[in-house]
Amino acid sequence: MGSKQIVAGPRIEGDRWVVERRRKYTDVADLLRRELSDGQENTGIASLVSEALSSSFSIWVNEEAGEFYSRNPGFASFLTEYLIGK
Numbered sequence: 001m002g003s004k005q006i007v008a009g010p011r012i013e014g015d016r017w018v019v020e021r022r023r024k025y026t027d028v029a030d031l032l033r034r035e036l037s038d039g040q041e042n043t044g045i046a047s048l049v050s051e052a053l054s055s056s057f058s059i060w061v062n063e064e065a066g067e068f069y070s071r072n073p074g075f076a077s078f079l080t081e082y083l084i085g086k
Contacts, residue, residue: 029059 009019025031036057060068069076 029061032059 003021005021007020007022009017011018025034069079
């Protein structure tokens with residue numbers, strides 16, 4: 001196909017044509033900072049929530065998120081149940 005965005009493929013899997021392409025963002029923190037910094041358009045987040053997030057928020061990943069999870073049992077319980085789907 002010739003595109004630099006294509007990592008692998010095309011190939012057929014079952015009844016689907018599959019092409020693997022590079023992600024535009026590989027870091028969720030970078031993605032959120034960019035999406036929330038450009039006027040909150042087309043983010044899929046309610047405008048009031050988006051405005052609040054863009055004015056003051058922190059993005060925690062990996063160890064930072066794990067530390068917060070460990071220190072806050074209420075949040076840990078909520079997040080665990082949410083992710084399990086209860």
